[in-house]
Amino acid sequence: MIFLSSSVSGLPNGVDEYDLGSEYFPPAPEGDWYVYDVAGVISDETEAEFEEELIRIHEEFGILVRLVTIGDMWNYGVGPWDPSEDFFSDDEGYARQMFQHYGMEGGEEPSMMIALSTGDRQFKFVMPDMPALNQRISGDVFINGAWRLGDAADHYEGDLDWGENTVGMYYGYDNCEWGEPTDTWYLDVGYDRVEAWECTLDDEGDWEPWNDVWGYCEDRGGEWQWYCYNHPWVVKEDWNHVHKYDGAGPENANGTLLDINNEYTRGNLWEIALSKYVHRVDDIVEPEPWHWSVHSGVYSIGLLSMVFLVSRMRKERAFDHEFLERADWAEERLGFAYSRRRGMLSLKSLKGDPDGTVFEKVSDQIEKLTETVTGELREIDYDRDLLKSCAELNKRADDVGIPEDVQLIDMDLEEEFRAIQEYGDSRDRINSVLMICMVPIYFALIYLGLSMVAYHPFTLGDWILDDPWLLIYIGNELSLGIVIISTIVLYLLYGFTVWSVSDLVREYAGIRSPLFPFYRPQPTARVVDYSNVIIPVAVGSYLIDDVVAGGYVVTSAGFDEHGNEIYESSIPVSSGGGGGGGCGGGGGF
Known part of the structure; x- marks a missing residue:
């Protein structure tokens, strides 16, 4: 062996520290x-x-x-x-x-x-x-x-700076004796009589003589002859004991961990630490990945499922903006036709002549809606007045007792309902394969994520089946995060397919749930004659609340010359922000 003096640091001249002999x-x-x-x-x-x-x-x-x-x-x-x-x-x-x-x-x-x-x-x-x-x-x-x-x-090696007479985690003394401690204060407070090691130093310096009490002491020679310690590795903790330990004795029969002179005995702390590693070698060497074909199969099935799902969605025009717009236009036109019809029914409840203020206003609103919903199905020019008219007509109809289930008898709505039916059929066909494709996609994503936690995409093997906690132990929060994120993505996709289909489409087209891909429910509302369509309550409520409401709140503005109530519509503005009242925008967030 080569020993270097303390004044020399590093390796001898000419020796590469990365190529030792x-x-x-x-x-x-x-x-x-x-x-x-x-x-x-x-x-x-x-x-x-x-x-x-x-x-x-x-x-x-x-x-x-x-x-x-x-x-x-x-x-x-x-x-x-x-x-x-x-x-x-x-x-x-x-x-x-x-x-x-x-x-x-x-x-x-x-x-x-x-x-x-x-x-x-x-x-x-x-x-x-x-x-x-x-x-x-x-x-x-x-x-x-x-x-x-x-x-x-x-x-064994540390210096905890507990005092000048410390070595590692031990206190050193010149003299220790086994027996009843000199100070028997504990007898006065109800503890039983005990024996322990009582230790002193020959030279206390400026300190007054003081006897320390310990549960474990050994005569080991050295600068201080005796070394003492109360760590639970050495003695048994006992909180009913006055000194909070037990198992000590004059012969220290509980065995020694006190290796001040590097005389390490069985059960010392180095052994304990190393044993934890030696007996976990299985966890290190045992994990072996499955054959590459297993990993490729999982990823291939997931990829093919994704390709098939995207292909089916393209085929069903799920990404066709014009196709989706036609369904939206159809719903909007039905909403206008529905509001128009309820407005016509409410005309009968008005008082006075047709030239009255309210009568003329309602007639004008009905006429504008009639112009809007006739002709070829197309995008309706955005006009807030149309939505305002719908809000006021439906409010008047509610006030005079016109039911929400009405019969549209004076206009042909074939194009609108055909657009809705086509859209419903398309979404139903997508739902018929959605979960069948999503399950292998989800599994492949989880598989990939957990593989990457372990190391790379071809990592998983029998070891994860034998000890799944090992993967959690390696990945900690990351493993849980991958599962949660993948689940959220699956849930959002499922939610998109379910929540993006309106009540109107469900009522008239009948769309299966992605969770039950082999069963398509029958439509709850049917159209036999496109010039004589019955709008049920559920659909009517949806048209009023979600299609033509426009966010308007209708309130009374008085009465006309014949006693008919006059309505005015407005969109509420929050007092907390956005401007519109006072000195400009601002408020809490």
Whole structure:
């Protein structure tokens, strides 16, 4: 081994930090090996257990996995400042080159090394021969257990600045004795008599002598002869005990974790941290993707379903703006015809002569609507007065008791109803295949999304069926987000097909639900004679509220000379914004 003095940093002159020679690594063990504990943090019993587990992995999966620990890179002439301790876990750093040094890279079988440097506080799963999915999983396995490594490093290597007599997480003392504590205050408050370690320092300095009470102490030599600690790794917590621990004794029969002199015993914190990684190697090496044909099949079915759905929608003119407009024009013309008819019926309720103010106004409104709805089906020139007329005519009809189900008897509405029927038939044919296509599309999107969470589109395999929580563990919120977003997209598309069809079309065309693609309901309203059409209440309400209302609110403006009520229409303007009252636009948002 090469040792560098503290005044020298980095590698010797002429040595490339990314191409270390064999002298910078612990010499390789002879024969077959699985655990190489150079740092000496693993007991013989635990090493045998680790080796048995890694042999099982090798035999079951055909992957060689080795565990290597070192004290720190500086012991082998690397560092400590240039390169820094992070060089150990760099992708091309010390652990990777140690992996290569032991002949594990590019062999006949895939290999993986679990590498730990206790002094550098660095860890690395070295696995360049493994697929990207397994590498991704190893990163999450490391993150999940990193706190245990940190706990071990703090326990044995750290300086918590709790006082001048601390080493790692232990307090050091010159003298400790087992027995009943000198201060028995706890007896006065009802606790039982106890025994514990009571410790002192030979030189308290300016401090008054003080006896500290501990549950666990060992005579280990060193600057301070005794070291004490009450961490639950060492003693059992007991909140009924006056000192909140139990299981200590003069012989410390509960076993030792106190390795101040690097005499690590079975069950120490380094072992505990490493055992979590050794026993999760299955999660790392087991995931294996399905054959590419499975992935291609899923995506092909989803893509073909999408192509078929888009083709059917194009065939049914779902993207034909003119076709959609004709249906809108037809509904609007029916709305005008409906309002016109109710206005004509309300004329009979007016008082006085035909030359009265209200009579003439109603007659003019009816005449304008008649001109609008006769002739070839076309886009109606936008005129707010038409909508205002409809609002006032329907209001008058309501006030005089004209029912909402009326009979349109004096005009031919064949073109309008044929346009509505064609549109309804088109939407029905789309609905007949929508869910049949959407299910594989949705599944393919979920499949793709979860695959990308794992790594790439060809990632999923039996491992997700055996342990679906592993994917959630890898993706966290992202997995849930993909499912939620895909579901929302499916719901919105379903909603578009359902909500974009008006009540009028449903009543006269009868459109199947996408959820029941093999059943088309019969129309609830039928047209036998296009010159004698009955508008039911449901359709009438829809025409009044959604087609020709125009947002107008109709109020009374008094009475004419014959006592007929005069109406005026206006569109309400919110007082909170948009202008129209006061000093200009503004308000809350």
